[in-house]
Amino acid sequence: MHLPFTPNHVQLISACYPPNAALLTAGPDYRPNVQELSRMTYYASNRPGKINKLASELEKRARLDCRKAKAGNIRARSSLLITLAIIKALATECRRDLPLLTASLLASVNITLMSLSSDLEVTARAGSVFTAWTTYTDGHLIGVDQSITQDYMSCLKVFSDLSRGQSKDQEMQNRARLVGLAALTGVVTSEALYHSTPHLKMQVQIFLPAFIVPLLEVDVSTLDQGVSEVKTQPNSPYISDFRSRPPMERRATSIHLHVTGELGPARRDVANAAMRALSALFEHSNGGQAASCMQAAIDWFNDTSAWTRPDHCRWIAVRAAEWTQYQYRYAIPTRLVECLVREQDAPQPTTRHSVLAAMITAVFTSPTPLVNLSTSDIISSLISVVLRRVSKDPDDALLRPLVECVASLGTHVYYADQIQDLAGELISRLVAVEQNGVPVNGKAELGKVRAQAVRCLLAGLLSLIHAAEMHDIAKDDGDDSKTIHKAALVESGVSIQVEGPDTKPSRSDGHIRPSRRSNVSPEVWQDTLSLLCDGDYSVRADYAATLVSYLDREIPKLWDSTDVDGVKRIRPIAEGPLQQATINYSVVFGDSSSRFLHALHAHLYVLATSTNLGVASRSSTTPTPSQRSMNGDTAEDPSASTSEQDVAEEAAPSRRSLVIPRTRKMSVMQRLLRHISSEVLSFADVSATLSDYGNMLAVMQAIHSNLPVRGLLAGVPMLLALGSVAQGASSTDSVSIQRIQAVKELLARTWLTIGKVWDCPGVLELAQKSIPEDFESNLPHLPEPEPGVFHSSRRPTSVLDAPSDLSVQDLDSEGLLLALVSHQTVQDATGLDRQGLLRKLTAQWTAESALKASVEAQSPSVELSNGDALSPLMKVSPAFMHIENLSRASLARSTRGVGVTDLREALEGRSSLSNPNLRDTAPSLSTLEHTSATHGDVHKLTPVRSRPQQRSRLAGPGEVKDVLSKLGIGKTNTTGMLKPSFTSKRAEQRIPSNLTPPYKT
Template identity: 65%
Template sequence: MPMHLPFTPNHIQLISACYPPNAALLTAGPDYRPNSQELSRMTYYASNKSGKINKLASELERRVKTDSRKAKGGNIRARASLLITLAIIKALAIECRRDLALLTGSLLASVSVTLSALSSDLEVAARAGSVFTAWTTYTDGHLIEVDQHVAQDYMSCLQIFSLMGRIETPDREVTSRTRLVGLAALTSVVTSEVLYNSTTQLKMQISTLIPALLIPLLDEDVIQLEQEAGKVKEQPTTAHMSEFRNRPAMERRAASIHIHVAGEDGPTSREVANAAIRALSHLFGHSNGGQAAISIQAAIDCFNDANTWDKTEHCSWVAVHAAEWTQYQYRYAIPTRLVECLMQDQDTSKNVSRPQALAAMITAVFNSPIPLVNLSTSDIISSLITVALRRTSKDPEDALLPAIVRSVSSLGTHVYYAEQIQDLAGELISRLVAVETTGLLAGVKCDNNKTRVQAIRCLLAGLLGLIHSAEVHDVTDAEGQKSGPSSPVLGRSADYGTAEHKAGAKAPRRRNVAPDVWQDTVSLLCDSDYSVRADYSATLVSYFEREIPKLWDVTDTDGVKRIRPLAEEPVQQANVHYAVLHGDNTTRLLNSIHAHLYVLATSSNLGFPSVNTAPSSRHSVNGDIAPSTVVTDESNTQDLTDPLPQIRRSLAIPRTRKLSVMQRLLQHVPSKLSASTPASATLSDYGNILAVLTTVFTRLPVRGLLTGVPMLLALNSTIQVEESDVVTPRIAAVRELLASSWTTLAKVWECPELLDVISKGTPSGVENKLPLLSTLEAGEFGPQQNFVPLPVGPETVSVEKAYALLDQEALMLAIVSNKTIQDATGMDRQGLLRKFSASWSAESAFREAIDATSTNADLCRADALAPLVKVPPAFMHIDNLSRASLARSTRGVGVTDLREALEGRSSLSNPNLRETAGSISTFDHTSATHGDALKLTPVRSRTSQRGKIGGPGDVKDVLNKLGIGKTNGVGMLRPSFAMKKSEQRSTSTVVPPYKT
């Protein structure tokens, strides 16, 4: 024990006694521990006299600074003394944990000085890390916010440990050892309250430590990282980490950091990766939504600084597991922040690797089975669409577009409410319609038409991928093969017909995309660009296969599709009959599709009318300044002078404008196709038309029959040309299209008579020449499709090699005489004959689809009030004194008024409370189901003012207002929500059944 001067302070004597004699300092290794008995005396002294802790800490800090300076110069005796001093500080911090704030300043200063001088000495760095870990175990972090010197020393320690965690040296073993020491200290931070308590220092702390947690992961393969993540998941915490937050701070245990023993097998890089994954999992696991967003932003900044965006798999792995480690209710913050970062890079044209990696990370998170509750999918898809359109306007061949399409498609795997996929599809369709009609403001070096075409194709690819991923998700979830995001099981909508589900089958979790939502896109069938028409045809076929339910199940147990009789249940039978005879949303969609297919097959000019552009201040759908539309056709100026407003989720073409566009297309449709009629459709278009019709007739046999047969008959009548010896390639293609379509109908309905009629017009030995519809890979954005053109010039097809004209009357008689068709539709031969012999045109079919949609919407809004009539209006009254105090009539007569009248109370002080509100009548609305048959008698609204209640007549007055008593003509209660009408009130008097 060293000798002391007579007047040496007691705290210095206690500290000096903990050291071995100077001659024994060099032999104190390898542990370099203080004298245990003297250390206990010193810690006992400090714990019982908290006022002396500051003196003890100041003396220890002075010794650390002196020994660090000497040890850095090579003094091995000072190095040994430094190791012992650090051990004393750690013991003092553990024993005086209740008064740790008094020790914090000197402790952090000592660790910072030590690491700054001797960070390359692993033994010293490990001892300093143990002191730092002891402090993080018991501190609450409050001093970081209030003491600037403490905050600076703390951040200095954090930066040095972070550098150690990602250090690179020529010796792989030394690198792994140093990284493990740094990661151990950083792990103590992410499991400490110091990281989460200081809100002002949170972002700086996370930005400092994140690189040390990510750089070691980039050196390993993704497969190895997945294995290490599995180990961490099996044992998420170590022995000392399990104390965090499970016990009070005073009962926790501080961990010690040990270095690897020289001579043994060194730590591997997988052990380092395991330590980094463990720290990352704790960081995201203890974070809320805002903290998780800061962490993933720091990870993105780390990838950016390290220029590791080319390692897309590693970036995606980090994003997926960050979402998995984050608490259930905060996971939405991960993809949301990724999308925000992608939005920031929407104008980046030089470095494409960063936005591509971000898009891949977004897709990986959405494709993972991790539930992401509270995720605003609508905002996500809106942002992704904005990025896609923005980059398309800058460069139609942008390499980022396929990645964005995959991100949009991956949103379909997360279904948390029944209308979600329909809402997302509606968002895509609204942008699709806007781009179709107004286009995009292209860059200086870009073609406007090319940017418009690429934007439409990009949105179509996203729409197809969204529906496909949602459909696959439903199937896997119903079969129990994949555990997707957990949410209640939701049934499909029955708006489009009644579909019988197989017994024991699990109900899907979402509703289909409604036909009335999809109907806005049908005009793309007649787009001026073939690649748009081809992509839309493939998308339309996929939509019918995945989203349109049948009226009933037509697949038997042997896998053969057969038309079954109607359901035996009266309600289902009535619903099917109503849908067949009067039509539904799907029928209206089919009418619109057949109208556009007819135009495509016969028109000489396709696409929207050409418009000139001029600068304008209106913003386009891609965020740029959009050109104003100048109409070249003065006859329809009123339809196009009002540009479409940019309204999110509700941007759709007005019905009048749709009809105007159809009328312009019909201007180029001839009544008869002849050799001199120019053709705008290609041979591939006729193949696409055949593919769409085949899908409609196969997937929707009844509704496809009732809406498709009139169109086929009308198309057949257009090729009844007089030149029987001259058949142009276009007429030959139409004849082949008709023959193949009728053949499909004959096979679906098992109608041999129809096949006989078709066989008479089919030449022997002639193969089908119509190209097949090119299939699109769901969720992928590929190059534009090429088409097979029709032969041009004076070329004709010989009669022997062309399909002959089909007998119109024979076709119709074969259809209406088929027993299966009669049973399925519930119509007899005469009814079918009247149905199919009626005059059909593209304009009438399209107008029926548009007008039926408008009428149905109005009737639905009218019938929405019908249930209110069943409830006595007097009992629907809600008192709202604060609102009634306003100087307007806001309150109706209710039970409270009757009670006050019976009790003889006078009116309230405010005369405005005695006024009755104007009523809204629902009796004069037409029923959407029964039409005018059940239209109720109109009731005039009654507006009166309550007089002051002062006698028996007041009771009678209130009862009259409640509608209790006999009325002239109508003996029912008059609703309190009857609409105010401009005409005068009826002069008929009310005769109550009582006398005053």
């Protein structure tokens, strides 16, 4: 019954409630009168101006009912449930005018949650109203209206607390969490969250922990099962499907409580609901929003003990990248790296640092593609963290996880030169650390800091390339059309079985399958060769292992490879005449691999014979007198002193650039060469240890096994030179004797490798004669490289610890050389006959000449054997390079050449206008013959010509003949201003004719 003069909107609202006597029996649905509710919503939808009045009246009733229900009034509780249902219906039917209803709706929901948060049924009904609003709102009022924003944030906090609340009753706890997660799921699919990025950060900070807490309470295996269920069953039994239609066509979800007495819900159900909400959050976020969500998760990890669950942290990071949209996934690992960079100056590494590094590695090693990722920036940041941690503590526990982070970048290859670019970045920083050291604070061990920094970067470089190689294998195995592809490979004789992680995709004939990426070029790697002669043995050992891995797996073979059994054979069908000619040209004249091998053999020779290893490094901290040795390492050579020239070079200001130019590396090598005398008289003062000779053997064997042709031409002259030094050196003490024996064993086993690779019985027989029977090798084996692992420093084996008393006999170098050059396979592979090959291998070799050959391309005019066999272009090119520069003869003459245009103009008499070299001086008129523009003809002077009258248009025969002579047509004019470009006599003088061709005819 309504009182007189009751407003119409109040009467419409009151009619929706059942009688007061029926409120107690309105459960369990607590629904308003359907007919009266329809009338009220029809009234509101057709009179938008009345919506504010209706909303204010409903808010007033909700506040009154909350106050009474909180005091225990059951009727007020029933009335409150009906009021909330009316508000939801009004919001659903008046969705177009929802901003008029927003203030009262959020105020009603907020007061309900604050008053009766423990009543789960009331909270579920309030959550349904809140979800209806989040479904249809556009989010424009968030951040604009202060009261609306406060009520909204307050509701988020209540639902977040409800989603991660704790209770003694496990079933009630799970039911309450599901209600909160259902309401927050409506938030993560609403425009209220994504409309403003600053407010998104505030909201995510509030409710994101509610999604993570349920995930931490179950095992990772259970979470993996839940991920598959989310993909296969998008509809949850507790939460309706997410809206994908426009806001006006959406349907708001209803939150229902679990029926009492039925089984569940369990923790797994709660975790699945949280997983669905979290996946929806990242699916709807762009790059910046996904980064903000990840930052909120990290901040919450800092405030709690979540870092003690590394498996769950890694799982969350991987799934966040997987759920984010394809083009925005890069934001997840980028934000993780930024967080790690911000913590790089921590005094001691914590669990947070190690877990962050593990999360980065997990994201990069996951199969989820990460497009638009700036790998260069990522690796630069990681390298900076590595160097900072090393400068604080050389034995920092975070170094190993950081090396794994660097290696994980190689598992995602998106363009051909990506790995080469990343390796170039690592190598540039590696060379910079080698030259300048690492700035340290306080009294730190400069040598140890520098050595650890170099070793970390070397481990990262090795692991990066290995990970990229495994990425190629996995990509080949995971091809969509792998059945057809494998069938085609079987028909073509390609092996498709991968037996282990170190197996490369290869063919049955020994050829390597072309990779989908570019290999790291020898020119890039060549800058690191000086580490082979570093002053610290741990650096030398790690670099030798890395170098062997590079030679085995990465260096471009370019048909210069062995068969499956390790023997080099010529395959005339697979390698036709054109390919063979290409190989001959690159081998004889040199390419990047050949220049690399020249430099490598020069460094190996220095390592075997130098009395002082290492290069003095710069550092911001002044070293003590005991630390002023090479590389700060005083253990191996405490008496080493630096020459005045070295001091002058070190005193020069260093470049700020991270990329060390090749000329600077050459100066470093020149300093190392100064410690080698022209004739090594004794090996007593040589710095190499027994382990160094073992490492050299592994490197040489890798050279001849992987690059047999180039290794033969670049390595045999060095072996002959080193053998000559070992035979001529004096052995007066035990140290010299042991070193000479190590060199002889090194040479003998290298020749054995050459004989096996080329299947040359003569070389094998002579090399085996020098090694006695039952001879135990004195050279320690180089440890196998361990990609992705940063191991502890290796210690060398001294020459005094040689276990065997048997000696290696002197090698018959002449016999070995004759047997090698007489082998037909060697001649066919190199394209040289016996005499040409003998001249090539017996050429005088020094470390300086090899170093020069590593940076200068050889000229075909010098290396080719016979001038008669050259093409005309080959004969002409040297003459072209020696044309006289006429600009030096006279500054007044033009350097422009004479051509057809000049001949045409000479015939037409216009040569004086085009070519000053072909004309007499052009006549000019004096300025006195012109009339003044100001005074007219008053002061007009008589015209006076400074030159005779201009010649007629048609030129005479003299000028045309002059042009023809200058063009070299007719009789050669040796007195003219221009000389012929070249003469056949000059070309013949520059090309020797007494040489034999470099290939077989």
